[in-house]
Amino acid sequence: MDRQTLVLGFALVALPVLAAAGPLPATAPQVDFGYAFGYPHRLTVALPDSGDKTLVDCEPGQVTLAWSYDNLLSFPVGNFFGPATQWKVTLRPEVDGVRLMASTWRRSEGWLPVLTAEFTGPTVRATLEVAGGSRAALVRAEFTNLDATHSHTAAIDCAVPGNWRGVNPAGVDPGLPANARDALVAGWMARADRVILAAVGGDGYQVAANTLHPTLELRPGETRSLWLVRPYRVYESMLPELRRRDWAQEFADAKDVWRRLIGHTTRIELPDEGVRRAYYAGLADIFIMREPVPGDYIGTLPGTELYRATNPVEAAIASIALDEAGLPVEAADGYRVALDSQNFDGCWSESQGWARTMWVAAGFKSWFVMEHYRLTRDREFLANVFPRMLASSRWQEQQRRRTRVLADGPRPLTYGLLPRGMGDGGLKDDASLYGVFLPHNIWAVYADQQALRAAEELGLTLEAAELRGIYETARTDLLDAIRRGAIQEDGYRWIPGVAGKTSGSRWGVLNAAFPARLLPAADELITGTIRKMESKMSPGGLPIHTGWMEDGMWVAIAPDNLGETLLLRGDGDAVARYLYATLNHGTPLYSWCEERGPEPGAAKTTGDRQHLWTPVAVLRLLRDSLVFEDGDTLHLARGTDRSWLDRGAVGGTAFQTHFGPVAYELTYAAASRQVRGQVDLAAGRPPAVLQVHVRLTGGKKLASVSDPAARVLQDGETIEWSHPGTQIRFTAAVK
Structure with missing residues (x-):
């Protein structure tokens, strides 16, 4: 890929033909759909x-x-x-x-x-x-x-x-x-x-x-x-x-x-066509799962039959994916109905709809708002939506005051949390679907955090001061409940769905690390929760009881909760394993039911037969594996499979990021033991730090890099630039 292709690739209409990949290494994973559930x-x-x-x-x-x-x-x-x-x-x-x-x-x-x-x-x-x-x-x-x-x-x-x-x-x-x-x-x-x-x-x-x-x-x-x-x-x-x-x-x-619609999106370059197809199939399915709804809106749906109705959760993930792929108008259009669905008292959890008392709703809505802003820098959009964010945080603060009650004895684990609500995702308080659920409170506090960030971006000092007080108090109370309510097991501790209880699934608890970043990715509770979720695995390499089915899997949670958190922790090998395992639990149509049994050809399935969460989680994890923002740092190829560089080029064009459009390509020449790279960043808002991850098979490490502005980090597979320029070309020698 030459310089012209890097810069102009996003303007092409037709999807590019995949370049011929190198021979498949014996240890390379494959997309074979070997764990697809049963027919149809x-x-x-x-x-x-x-x-x-x-x-x-x-x-x-x-x-x-x-x-x-x-x-x-x-x-x-x-x-x-x-x-x-x-x-x-x-x-x-x-x-x-x-x-x-x-x-x-x-x-x-x-x-x-x-x-x-x-x-x-x-x-x-x-x-x-x-x-x-x-x-x-x-x-x-x-x-x-x-x-x-x-x-x-x-x-x-x-x-x-x-x-x-x-x-x-x-x-x-x-x-x-x-x-x-x-x-x-x-x-x-x-x-x-x-x-x-x-x-x-x-x-x-x-x-x-x-x-x-x-x-x-x-x-x-x-x-x-x-x-x-x-x-x-x-x-x-x-x-x-x-x-x-x-x-x-x-x-x-x-x-x-x-072809025309998807032809205007990000071009990813991978030597594994099975993985690459999953990205574009997922993008297309977002539009399959959208349609007009009353009020001159386009609704985004979790499914096409049982779940053919709008809700704010899957729609947020899908709309963020569209923003990241370079379709901001379509992204905003498909989420307008969720943003406008707010009570007069400020409650953003749609008490007249599917999300009634599901306190995650405000968090997912705020996530989309701020990601849309960071990806587009559309200040007018942010200013228009901010009053809804502020009203939501004020309403949440009023509800938390109801639980800030001290009785005789120790402080209750529900102190300062939102009142009882609907869990979903397999969350249960003992046998009840209603309770005080930690994932819902994680997302609600995240909504307050993002409202604060919006006020700061808009220069609203009085509102920022008010939101800072709401957020910091809510965060303190939530972290206290998480730490005191963690479950001790076999020398480690993990975060349950309900503080102090082991009932139900652990859907959403890792969102405390990503995207909410309420806990550091390396926190012992995040480490322990990953260990707990991975303590019972399916034959195909996915965790069991991630949703409603105690003996089955909600496949989407592997790439969505685990994959994204592991990527934040820098565990690219685990990310690649979960990506392939998720793909191989889908059908040859790149479709997934919501939940299913763990065995190949599983007859037991629940939810929609073609559910949106898994394909959109796959395309987001694949995108983040190639391009990932962590504060002021931009990571390239952090979660790629190690076999890919042995087989061909890795990269793409027109990745939409917090730092503007990004294009890059990495290639490895085994004969000369050299990695060549080219990176194009947008002018005007470059990252403070750029890290290019060179992930090779067989324990191969980098010895040096040709660019004097770069350095090879101690792990031997990361090249770092501080305050990088907009155009980078380098050659790295492999030991």
Whole structure:
């Protein structure tokens, strides 16, 4: 990558083709999805920010489309209450009347929210590609006759489960003309003549009451295709127009929308394409899990079925990820509804919605506000939101006063904390879902901290003084509860979900280190909590009981809580292990259910089948592994896998950071034992310290660096600059 590419790479529209990687070392980790949970594996298809979503579930021998004709515009904002899945059609490719059972599935082009499913038999291969278009969800069904001597009949059996909906008009009345056989209408449970599925391009159509069955005749070696169309709003009288429409163009347009959108984001350069695809798949899924909600807002959703409703938590993580990827307008637009959801008394925990009494809400909202400001330096945005932050901190202080009560005996562990609220994330106070939870108080105190930082940035001295008093008092009370309520076990202490109790999960307790930084990353309680969480591990290398399932995993918490904290502690090897373990517990579609059992092919799952937290935690951890801000220090490649530099270049362009856009590239030449690097920083706000981490296999260390302004630190794999310039080129010798 030359200088021009480093500076201008962010302006390219098409995603770059991955450079050929070097040979895979025997010890290098691989993305193989070896611990994927059981079928079905889900990918939701739609255009960005669309309420017309189609769930696509993959199992051996079939693909199922499922959807609702409702969207969030008809539901209250922010409530755990959304559209129910009303319709399903199962697609089963056949050859000469026999189902094709051998099947694989992946994302088209590796990362698009477009399904490619292949079904292979001894004579014919079928490929179903499913995308969400502007007027319909589209299935391009292509059949290739692998037989050089015989013709074969290919078909897709499109069946609606049950007998009450999805009617083939010709199945009811065989005397109807032939063109009445190529569509299913609702019949029941919707306007009766609503077209739920139509076929375009078939040679013939076998007829049954609840089945659409297009066929194609294949000559030896021939490839042919047809279209299945799930229209969003089409009725029986409109079928002539549906048959004439250029669905191939709409299908191509849908892909182009995604390429253009994601093509304006950060370019990461890695030799492991499996990891790199996860980044762009995660970015795309943020837009899959957004749609219009009442009030002229775009809502960001934790899932596409059970969790198809807005809340402020996953939405904050997703919006920060968009900011970091270079989409600040989209980031702010997708979080406006969360910021505006505040009571008149200042409570920012949405008492009329899903986040009712979940005191984490103000912390997640404040995290987004300050990250958006640090990444964009949009002072007007900060000034506009600050009154909400101030009102929230004042409300929280009023609530804490209710618990600052001393009775006879020792100070209670709830002294100065927020009152009882809803835990979620597997948190429990004994057997109750309601209690005084430490993670919620960590996030609430973090909200006060960020409100103070905002006041200081805006030069509001009176408000800063008030917020400093609120924050310091709340922090002191919380740290007292954390330290006195820590659990002693086997010579170490760890932070529980409820002070002094071992019930429930430990979701969120490590947030005391990151992002809240209420405790130092090296604090003995953070060390002990990591040890506790890692004391019971799954066969695939993830901690058990990170959420609701005592014998299972909320996979997202490995990259989100553990990974980010370990990165802050400088443990890049552990970060890389958790990154690969998380990827390999996903499906080949880069999708994850919320929680699942620990074994490969786990049948037990809970929550949404395609949950947002894990993919967005993966893309944030990958970004932070490559570019990580810690105060005035910028870290590059701190959490990269050691095998990557042996295999190819590491870096990227258009990383959005607290210090402006950053581009860099590291390469290692094994023959000459040299690492070459180039770094471009933005003018105007460079970091006070720049650290480039050169992580190599086999214990290899750096001997020297060519740049006289740099030094190799004692660990032998970190190069440091104080007050770096905007353009750095160096060569480092490896011992």
